[in-house]
Amino acid sequence: MKKLNLFFAGAAALSATSAFAFESGPYLHLIGAISKVETTNDVGVIDAGNNDSLARYTIKANKSYVEPRLAAGWYLLSDKSPWIVAPELFYALGNAKQSGTETRNGVPDNFRQTVEMKFKHAYGLNVRVGYKCREDLAVFGKVGYQKEQYDFKSTAINDVNQAQQVTSSKVKPNVFVLGLGADYFLGEAQNWVLRGEVSRMVRLNAKKPVNQRLALQNFANARFDTTQKVNSSWAVSVGVGYKF
Numbered sequence: 001m002k003k004l005n006l007f008f009a010g011a012a013a014l015s016a017t018s019a020f021a022f023e024s025g026p027y028l029h030l031i032g033a034i035s036k037v038e039t040t041n042d043v044g045v046i047d048a049g050n051n052d053s054l055a056r057y058t059i060k061a062n063k064s065y066v067e068p069r070l071a072a073g074w075y076l077l078s079d080k081s082p083w084i085v086a087p088e089l090f091y092a093l094g095n096a097k098q099s100g101t102e103t104r105n106g107v108p109d110n111f112r113q114t115v116e117m118k119f120k121h122a123y124g125l126n127v128r129v130g131y132k133c134r135e136d137l138a139v140f141g142k143v144g145y146q147k148e149q150y151d152f153k154s155t156a157i158n159d160v161n162q163a164q165q166v167t168s169s170k171v172k173p174n175v176f177v178l179g180l181g182a183d184y185f186l187g188e189a190q191n192w193v194l195r196g197e198v199s200r201m202v203r204l205n206a207k208k209p210v211n212q213r214l215a216l217q218n219f220a221n222a223r224f225d226t227t228q229k230v231n232s233s234w235a236v237s238v239g240v241g242y243k244f
Contacts, residue, residue, distance in 0.1 A: 031239030173206035
């Protein structure tokens with residue numbers, strides 16, 4: 001949020017040199033979104049022979065990263081109204097990797113489980129509705145939908161004989177986005193525009209159950225039931241664009 005406040009302050013300070021006004025037309029924005037993604041893996045270790053529960057635990061991992069994205073949109077406005085509508089399509093390149101490990105020493109057996117996650121990509125549609133505070137500055141509210149893909153790899157290891165079972169899976173959440181921000185045209189540069197935003201990503205259908213079988217020292221038919229989930233998150237983004 002501090003970064004977004006700095007963006008607004010910078011925009012106000014530069015306003016005296018600006019001579020460009022919002023006009024209808026297409027634009028391209030290159031954006032860097034700073035986000036913290038948290039994954040939660042709820043695990044139940046089961047003796048598949050008699051269905052007894054051997055252990056339950058949660059593997060959590062989180063990491064902040066910068067997500068590069070390209071947005072192509074269109075400013076729609078009239079000379080008689082201060083309101084702007086800007087639909088846009090975007091594509092984001094995945095840049096996040098994280099992992100977490102649970103280790104058990106003899107309770108109920110000797111094993112480890114490591115879950116790794118990689119954010120692959122996201123794409124979607126935003127509709128931004130703005131209000132012109134000045135001819136060169138507008139504040140926007142945003143609603144949007146995006147589709148994401150996260151690749152998971154779960155590795156269960158018998159620490160006695162080093163036997164292991166690896167399972168790969170994909171989680172593809174439906175994401176609804178709400179945001180607030182501003183666009184500011186850069187002084188004498190005219191067609192160049194700065195953007196700052198803060199967004200909330202609400203992820204639905206963001207978990208997937210997987211299971212693995214691994215022979216342990218005391219349990220020859222152990223089953224690892226893991227529910228992999230990507231949690232909702234916030235993002236702060238800053239970008240530069242060009243109005244054609």
